[in-house]
């Protein structure tokens with residue numbers, strides 16, 4: 104009997120593994136077909152991409168974010184503002200767009216999101232969610248959540264953000280007192296998760312107070328299984344364990360968010376007249392709207408399909424709402440440290456808006472609108488986002504959709520292509536920006552607003568699929584920076600990286616990260632792809648208290 108069971112088990116495993124690899128081979132062949140349809144000179148079936156990948160591997164650091172390597176190729180080969188990129192079999196054909204007007208047309212066109220986005224988002228928030236869906240499904244959930252991001256709703260959240268920032272200050276205080284080495288991205292993630300948890304779900308993940316939250320631990324573990332988009336190693340690229348682990352972690356995250364949703368649902372329909380609503384309440388209001396106000400939520404259970412959609416959407420808000428903001432906060436500290444003249448101007452502005460007698464926290468709790476007076480601070484954040492945008496979008500090409508080449512006027516087919524607006528290149532192109540690699544926040548002061556093309560600035564993308572959370576991100580970043588930059592001197596500590604090599608963080612799961620080049624754009628804190636673009640190594644840092 105045992106022999107039979109063993110044999111059956113062995114055969115089942117062999118069938119699953121073989122069919123998995125056959126599927127990969129089939130997909131890889133199919134992908135090659137997509138390349139054969141591209142116009143222009145024949146694309147090398149193998150050598151073209153290997154050459155490109157080899158060059159990237161030699162010239163750029165490991166795991167560098169793809170938007171950085173597209174920028175590198177563009178500069179090295181002086182590529183036109185719209186070009187096809189063949190890196191088969193790493194990706195389907197890419198149609199890279201670096202031209203502001205073409206990017207504008209794309210963001211207004213009704214193109215679907217490309218399924219390539221799912222590689223990153225599906226493990227964390229499923230396939231159907233406001234970030235990845237299109238058409239009516241997207242429209243419905245965007246309309247449900249929009250009121251949760253109104254100015255009135257967001258300003259009502261300022262005191263909550265201040266409380267979280269106060270806990271973040273205590274964390275920095277503690278690091279300063281112990282003069283220890285830490286990863287800023289991990290600390291920044293704590294505040295951005297707590298803020299987004301409260302803003303979206305009215306739930307305290309308590310990350311600022313303990314490292315023990317089940318949802319957050321699971322999400323970080325899932326992130327550590329994200330694929331390396333550059334690797335040509337098939338065992339790494341097609342590791343079958345990845346799908347299994349991602350599914351396992353997704354289930355755990357679903358259970359956590361599902362419990363939260365059920366508890367809130369059991370309370371009944373949120374009062375429709377109350378204007379301030381979090382996303383979770385807005386989802387529940389929608390449920391009652393669709394199913395009738397007489398549903399007794401104490402005894403009824405939520406329809407399974409609606410429940411799963413709500414879970415996916417809350418997860419995507421939690422995910423998109425924390426990791427981009429945490430990454431930006433790290434770059435704000437790093438760039439302010441590098442540019443003491445800018446820091447001095449920020450401090451001067453804070454002195455004039457808040458003075459030095461009463462704490463920023465206390466004043467903001469009394470009058471949240473004071474944060475809108477920090478115009479220079481906002482310009483700093485915008486400039487940080489120009490240089491180090493953490494996210495960009497990919498659209499799916501279509502048989503009937505052509506892009507006009509801005510140089511030749513040719514109509515370029517998009518069928519079977521992943522259309523990618525490479526934000527970093529648009530943001531660092533000398534045709535769009537004067538001295539594009541320099542850190543000059545003044546560009547974003549109101550008196551200079553007409554000096555750049557708005558389509559050349561798109562950290563939150565533009566058009567109907569722009570970021571729903573951009574105002575929340577700006578408010579949160581302004582509050583946290585206003586409460587910390589005058590108090591703390593934050594320095595990067597890349598020269599001490601070795602000491603963090605056994606800290607059990609997700610950074611240590613990035614294999615080979617310390618081999619080869621360790622700089623991009625002349626900066627050691629380049630971006631790597633780990634869901635959003637994160638600062639390399641999570642920004643090893645030290646902090647001291649400023650003397651004032």
Ligand code: HEM
Nearest residue numbers: 234420423424427428494495496562563564570571572576
């Ligand atoms: C600095 C912070 C942030 C940056 C740079 C950023 C950037 C972006 C970008 C570039 C997109 C478009 C993606 C695409 O086209 O595929 C996007 C979409 C989105 N972002 Fe953000 N984001 C930030 C913060 C937030 C926050 C705080 C939330 C909070 C909920 C959020 C939620 C979303 C959602 C739900 C979408 C999809 C919107 C739609 O398709 O209707 N983001 N974000």
